[in-house]
Amino acid sequence: MLLSKRFLIVVGCLTVISLPGNVRSDTIQSFKSSPKKKPRRSKKSKATHPPTESPVDPPTLPPTPEPTCENQADSIFAPKESCTCRGKIETVYFVGDKVCGPQYLVDAVQVRSTPGSERLSFMLLRTMNVDSIELLYDDTCTENTKVTTNFLGFSNPPANTIYGAELSSTKEYVTAPLVSIAGECITALDVEVDCQVEVKALNICVPPTDRKVVMVPDSITKRVILFDEFDGLLLDKCFIDGYEGDVGFNRPINAIEVNDDEIWISDQNRDAIFKFTKKGVFIGIVDEVVDAVTGLKKTNGLGNVRGIEFVGDQLYVANNDPLGVIVFQNGKNVGMFGMNKTQDVLAYQDELYLSINDNNADSISVYSVDGANSVFQRNIAESDGVTAFDFLQQLTVRQSTGTLLAGGFSTPSGIYEFALDGTVLNYFHPAKARAVYELGNGKLLWSEKGMVIFDISLLDVLPCCVETEEYSFNTGLDFSPSMQYIEPIQFDAPSDDADSFVCDPEKCSEGAVASKCPRTCNICLLLSEQCARIN
DSSP, X not given: OEEEEEEEEEEOSSOOBOOOTTSOGGXXXXXXXXXXXXXXXXXXXXXXXXXXXXXXXXXXXXXXXXXXXXXXXXXXXXXXXOSSOSSEEEEEEEETTEEESSHHHHTTEEEEOOTTOSOOEEEESSOBEEEEEEEEEOTTOOOOEEEEEEEEEESSTTOOSOEEEEEEXXXXXXXXXXXXXOOOSXXXXXXXXXXXXXXXXXXXXXXXXXXXXXXXXXXXTTEEEEEETTTOOEEEEEEEEOSSSSSOOSSEEEEEEETTTEEEEEETTTTEEEEEETTSOEEEETTEEEOTTTOOEEEXXXXXXXXXXXXXXXXXXXXXXXXXXXXXXXXXXXXXXXXXOEEEEXXXXXXXXXXXXXXXXXXXXXXXXXXXGOOEEEEEEEEOSSSSOOSEEXXXXXXXXXXXXXXXXXXXXXXXXXXXXXXXXXXXOSSOOSEEEEOTTSOEEEEESEEEEEEGGGTTTSOSOEEEEEEEGGGTTSSOOOBOOOEEEOOOOOOSSTTOSOOOTTTOOHHHHHHHOSSOOHHHHHHHHHHHHHO
């Protein structure tokens, strides 16, 4: 599709904070803030117009001499290299007014344009981590390309009290076939150039499939963040975005993998367990009912939810109103056990380990794994909340030793390591911690107001603590996140189903191509021709 001077790609009805990678944190004050916040929209009421423009033009930074990477694959079948993405690249192709690509991305795209218009708008129904955009210019084009990215954030950073302001930043690039957006989690992308240009593709950063990652909800931005399970490095700031729309997170606490194909997320203040596909697409709410007071959808029987655990076909939910652990079987509330203020449930060695924060009677309690009929076995550790631990939150298993790790949130706060008989083996770093996870490289990743990588291998030779802040106030985010529980997940490589529209060139046919690309477009026709030549 050819267009003159200008096109607009709008990425997302849901919203998240993100600082574009090409903008320093010290330039955030120059971003424009729209005078009015967008109303919430559900996926059923889709926007048909681009975001409202600010009356003040965004600042323009000096042109970038050249694109930051070369992302052109030799053929449509070849994987693409990333500009800024630490995960994997999936591509959405634009041909005429059609869209092709992996089905879950195609489903999120709506083309909003009229023939001959100067503005071409691609509406996406979910926030995405955008890596780069591919363009085809006229051979005589020598003008710079101006890119404006829009996103949500704080209107006056580093103050963290006004989240949701519409911000934007602008940068110029020399004319090139590929522009690295480096914006991550953007809600709109606007490109201007004074010559004809064809929009070829949008490259999206998605979770890697060649290694494990960990999921951590951020209750400030209402999203699930991904980190590398081996070294703890940040992968994706907006894998799941629940800021508004059909989901509407309030305080997400724990995201876990269920049945190898879904992700369930507990929300403390929404009293709900939200369900998503492993592509980050919202499915619904476990045992959904309508709250008689708020009118919002919630999960039957829950109130003040914390950690969750899935065993067999049963979900165990740490609940605080009423107190105890509520059990769901095949997605339905089947009862509860215990009568204590429970922060987390961990299934380990055919038993359930519960972290209990009950005024001056804190403990790690062990129950049998029998659904709503689970029976108390023993306390392996107890505290009056003063002389030992206080307010333990998530429990995890330390991979290298099989012992338990826990974050202590109240004084004496810190990172605790317990033997299975309750003996305190180690007490690291006296600071508030919600969750602790041992990474593949042996370091500890812990959460509270951000994510911190803690190298415990040097404790014998150096004073505490050798730490690296990977996602926190001091990493240029210009706000302080509130990070919650940490859980591992493995994303599967695409199979021969609708995950990918590209058929196997060694055995594909026109029928196979059609099944991979339900929306007929020129890309699919070209694939048919390629397959015919190969066969």
